[in-house]
Amino acid sequence: MATLVCFHAHPDDESIATGGTMALAADAGHEVVLVLGTRGEQGEPQPGVLAEGEALWERRVAETHEAARLLGVSRVEFLGYEDSGMMGEATNENPACFWRADLDQASDRLALLLREVGADVLTVYDDHGGYGHPDHIQVHRVGLLAAEKAGVPAVFESTMNRDHIRRAMAARAGEFEVELEEAAEGVDTTELPEAEQERMRRAVEETFGSPEDLITHGVDVSAVLDRKRAAMQAHASQIGPDSFFLTMDDDAFAGAFGTEWFIAHGVRRLPGDPFVASLFDGS
Known part of the structure; x- marks a missing residue:
């Protein structure tokens, strides 16, 4: 059995982008570890969700642990940086935010954890963070450097099939x-x-996700879509009952989220070759 580490920027990213892959890995007996760069302090809470005096980050941490339980994740860790907000916002200048993190220091933090858990497979984001969010871009940068330091043999960039x-x-x-x-x-x-x-x-x-010819892996997560959707729902501070995530019919949801897409770092898929169906053992 292997150890899969999924590195994400904010709470709820993990459920949307790699929730199915994590659930399948856990079901197959692999150890699944979730690491988040921030606690999502800059998110916009759904009306009426937070209790009086409750900080958003506290709720989002609790939501992450519940989503992780639903997906079979065995361990959740936060690197301790603050949410940077969207690109170009004043929050990008916060010296404690992830976007401003020193790459060597941040990657050292992650590499220490990767060594501790014996990571065999690491997921990050593609080089533009899927859609340009600064914290997602930083996950790519920090994750690749940490994998190199820790000697992780397989690194995959989570993306969307444009x-x-x-x-x-x-x-x-x-x-x-x-x-x-x-x-x-x-x-x-x-x-x-x-x-x-x-x-x-x-x-x-033009910029959302990655073109298909760069993508190497397409993981069919249809068998665990109910758990992926439940994990999204667990992030109630961000994904309200009227969100399209929760109101899409089953067929539409399967079409949008039934396959999770990855780029094997440093690998090109030959034209006409099928997508690889698993992040483990090249299968």
């Missing part, structure tokens, strides 16, 4: 891109001016 998204958007005549924009930006795009909606559509098409 071409799959485009096909789904075309098939659903505009419905799907609104959902993806909401996921990426955390806002209700239907209230934005038409020109802004078009700008965001172009951003999704």
Whole structure:
């Protein structure tokens, strides 16, 4: 059996991006460890979720542990940095935020943990963090350096299949891109001016995720989709009952989240070759 470490930026990222992969690994007997760079202090809480005087980060830590339990994660760790907020926001200047972290120091923290648990497989994000969030980009940078320091043999970059998204958007005549924009930006795009909606559509098409020819692995997580969705629901401070994550019908949810996509770091898939179906043993 192997040890899988999934490195993410904020609470709820793990459930959305790699929740199915973690659940499948745990079901197969692998040890699954979740590491988060921040506690998600800059998130926007759903109305009425927090108790009087409760800090958002406290709730998000508790939500992470509940989501981890649902997914079969054996250990949860936080690196101790603060949420940087979206790119270009004033919170990016916070000296305690993850975006401002010294790469050597941050990677040393993670490498120590990777050695401690005997990590065989590490997941990070692609080089632009999926959609450009500074903390996601930092996960890529810190994760790769830590893996090198700790000698982790297999590193995978979690991403989204941009071409799959485009096909789904075309098939659903505009419905799907609104959902993806909401996921990426955390806002209700239907209230934005038409020109802004078009700008965001172009951003999704041009920068969201990675092109298919760069992706090496497609993990079918349909067998554990109910647990992946439940783990998302556990993050109630961020994912409310009206969120598209929870209101999509089963078929739409399976189409959007039934496969988790990865790039094996430093590996190219030959044209025409199928996606590898597992992060373990090359199978």
